Amino acid sequence: MDIRLIWLAVGTFAIGAESFGIASLLPQIAESTGVSLTQAGYLVLVFALANAFGAPVLAALTGTVDRRRTLTVAALVFSASALGAALSHGYFDLMAARVLMAFSAGLYSATAQATGVAIVSPDHRARAISVIVGGTTMAVAFGAPLGAFVGGALGWRGAYFMVAGFGIVAALALWVMLPAGLRGAPLSLRQRVAAIALPGVPPALLTTWLTMTGAFVIIIYLASITTQSVGLPKSLVPAVLLTFGIGAAIGNFIGGQLADRLGPNRTILGTVILMVVLQLAISEVPLLPTTVAGPVFFGVVFLWGVAGWGFFPPQSSHLLSLSPASAPLVLSLNASALYLGIAAGSLIGGLVLQFGTVNDLGWVGALFPAVALALFALRAQMRPRPAFSRFG
Template identity: 50%
Template sequence: MDLRLVWLALGTFAIGVEGFVIATLLPAIAADIGVPIATAGYLVFAYALAYAVGAPVLSATTGRFDRRALLAATAVVFAVGAFLAAVSQGYWMLLLSRLVIAACAGLYAASAQAAAVTLAPAERRARAVSIVVAGTTMAVAFGAPIGAFISGFAGWRGTYFAIAAVGLVTALAIWIMLPSGIKGDRRSLGERLAVLSVPGIVPALLTILLYMAGPFAAFIYLGPLTQSMGLAAGLLPFVMLAYGIGAAIGNTIGGQLADRFGANRTVVLAMITNAVFLALLSAIPAVVPQALVGPVYFAFMFVWGITGWIFPPAQVSRIVALAPNAAPLALSLNASFLYLGTALGAVVGGQIIEHVGIDELGLIAAVFPLLALAVFFATRPRPVLRPRLG
């Protein structure tokens, strides 16, 4: 294995930790800075929106820069953003810090994958990209739970200090390990967006937006959800660990299912099962005896992680099949729409908690995977019927 790819993956690991651990930090953040939990949830909305919009724009404007210098600088600014978040004294400073982090996260993820393609020989490029992306998977499975554990004894600010440290280590490693002269993608923003004209791409992107809005409407508010089950806040790191391990397994299974049964069948399976699990999330405290809520909830989070995360690799397969000649650009937009879905989920979840009640969160969130399913079936290509001759 090329060790340079491991250091690139460390950056995606840091990004993933910050992006997912926030779900366990929101109650502490809300209490510390004196805002309602729904208002704290808009920190996720701002982050996701900045990532979705910033990634293609910044990638286009920095395409001429050397990748080593760009990645190292981006990691440093990411670390500065995490440090500012750690020392922030109010809501708006924390919001601004997360916007900085999000912009760097989107630029780093796109640039790291492009650098991995350049560093690897042609026959190993897919594997090289998978190593960089694996940093995110490891962040979900282990990094976010570790961040939650850190917050347990050092507070949410301690978690951000740790993230800042990882960002600095990444910047130093990239500067030392990567060669200079790695060229970027010089295509303009217009050229990058031209992939939207490929038949089927827009419906596929709308599908992932709606799909991600459902689970993230609930996942972002994992802290108050766990407490609504009658469980102690101190169990949050273990809840996150159960979900994260399930997500890592689901990510692997999703790729295997897509290869064996087809990407379209796999995403349909994911949309249906995710809607079912979100609906069941609202049913746990109502139908499960309180003495069994803890074990059932942990098992539920583990299985939900599996079923929820079979979607992303299958969606990647769909995107590549739709635009094989522009796969990197299409996948970049796929990531942007994924985060737009996260942003939508943050808003929807906050509004549900504020105006309906957390007990109904999963049931209402289940509508979004079903909407994604409706878009999928409404826009899939229809077979051409040919008249019989004779």
């Protein structure tokens, strides 16, 4: 494996550690900045929207710029923004820092995938993308719980100092390891967005959006579910995130294996069904006796991590099969759909907390992958079937 892919993945690890680690920091941030938990959740909403819409624009503007320079600058801006978040004086300062983080994170992720594809042979492109995206998986598995641990020991500002350090390491490594003069094709924003019209791509992106919306209704408030709904102590929040992350790492591996053996569509269907069941279970766990609610919750969170991250490899494989020649464009659109799902999930989760309770987050989150299942079944019925002669 090309060692340069590992350093590209370090950057996606830093981004993922912040993006997923903030779930454990929201209660602290709300208390520190004097806002409600719902308002703190809007920090996730704004980040996701800035990433979803900013990444395609910035990728189009920097498409012909030396990719080593683009990646290094993006990583440095991300680190500087994380430092700005750590040193922010209030809610709106923190929000401004996260918007800048989102722009640099979106540019980095889009450019990293395109660079990974460019520096390997054509028959290793999918593997290169999986390594780079694997940085995000490792961030979910270990970066987010590490951020929760640091946040518990040093406060949420300490967690942002840690993220800034990861970004600086990635920037220095990329400047040293990547070749200079590697440039992309001059694609306009219109050309990039046009990939959304490719056959089969719109329903696939809708599936990504629905599943991510449902997941992030729950994920960004997982710390509150752990303490307020299930009744576990705050000290166990990092352990819950680690459990979810280990499940995610296992799911990422299993999802790729099953997609190769059973096909992407069957694997996608299975993981989405599991997401519906497990997200419903999150609302049911608090109804159990106190002595068993905790262990069952850890089990549900683990399996949910397996199912949720088992979805991504077959979904990426499905998108690649739809348009192999436009792989970077289609995958970047999938990333935008993912972040739009994060945005929608954070908004809906906040509304649930405003008008309902923490216990409602699980079943509300389950509604969205359930809709994805219904659309999946509808498309299967509408798919033309081969006609057979009565005489065979």
